[in-house]
Amino acid sequence: MTTLAEIVAFLDRELKISEIPDYSGAMNGLQLENGGEVSRIVAAVDASLPVVEKAIAANAQLLLVHHGMFWQGTQAVTGAFYRKLKLAMDAGLAIYSAHLPLDVHPVWGNNACLIRALGITETKPFLDWKGLPLGLQGKVDLAREDLLKLVEHAVGAPVHHCPGGPERVRSVGVVTGGAGSEVAQAAAAGVDTFVTGEGPHWSYPLAEELGLNVVFGGHYATETFGVKALAGALAERFGLDWEFADHPTGL
Structure with a gap:
């Protein structure tokens, strides 16, 4: 105890x-x-x-x-x-x-866990909000369809995507949750593919105009990582039992 x-x-x-x-x-x-x-x-x-x-x-x-x-x-x-x-x-x-x-914790954070699950290990801060880098970005060399499969495997569900950018993905930015409204800032940061949870309707046509791939992995699905990692760390440090209560919203 x-x-x-x-x-x-x-x-x-x-x-x-x-x-x-x-x-x-x-x-x-x-x-x-x-x-x-x-x-x-x-x-x-x-x-x-x-x-x-x-x-x-x-x-x-x-x-x-x-x-x-x-x-x-x-x-x-x-x-x-x-x-x-x-x-x-x-x-x-x-x-x-x-x-x-x-979200922003370098080890247990949703962004850190998701981008590691995509096989991206060398990262740097991405997408500023009030002086806080909300996400992470890294370099890859993947076909867009292969990246989509990696995201689907990581979140455990089909994803929705806007194929507004190149078919060969070179730079990925990740911000989990409801960051889809930040597609313009993501494009300005120089990534060709933005992985997030969900976004408003207008984020799709804007991403097309900006030449940006956007992968919408689900707000809930992209934010299961952090609490699991954190609970596991607490269990190990304090000798506690833990489990995950899955209650998906489908959003």
């Missing part, structure tokens, strides 16, 4: 929670505490009511997520939000969330 305080201190330090900017609703860090002890962790992408129910069924004391409970900002503690909080508190389930701090 490990104390929640030990785990939170480790996560806050290693993920640089206090240093990395984010959207206000992310509220990175410990979002809900428990009685103070942890022996089992459940990792998941979203802190949704069904996921909380799965974590409780798995006898976890800590739910580690990428998307926390407060994306909508201040809200009344009623309805599904009340049920989620009550269930978690009654079961002694703590909830810790890390959004951009986990």
Whole structure:
């Protein structure tokens, strides 16, 4: 049994929670505490009511997520939000969330894990936001169809793509999640292929006009990597059990 305080201190330090900017609703860090002890962790992408129910069924004391409970900002503690909080508190389930701090982590981050899964090992920062490089880019020499197969294998599902760029891929930029609206910035950064999770409708025709390949691997699917890697690291460091609660959105 490990104390929640030990785990939170480790996560806050290693993920640089206090240093990395984010959207206000992310509220990175410990979002809900428990009685103070942890022996089992459940990792998941979203802190949704069904996921909380799965974590409780798995006898976890800590739910580690990428998307926390407060994306909508201040809200009344009623309805599904009340049920989620009550269930978690009654079961002694703590909830810790890390959004951009986990996306950009050089070892456990969604971007780092996904680009490694594509076989790209030499990388550099990519796509700036508020002074923070959101993603990673690297050089390859692949047919576009082969890269698509690599992404599909990594995310475990078919991908959607815009074949707006060259058939021979030389430079890939990766930003997981909902970064498809950044196709212009991706093209300006000099990559010929942009791998992300999802994007708005207009990102496709704009990518065509810019001569950019875009691979939409799914917001959920591209962001399963970080919480798994982080939970595994916690399990190894603190001698804990862990499992992944898969609750895909299809988006």
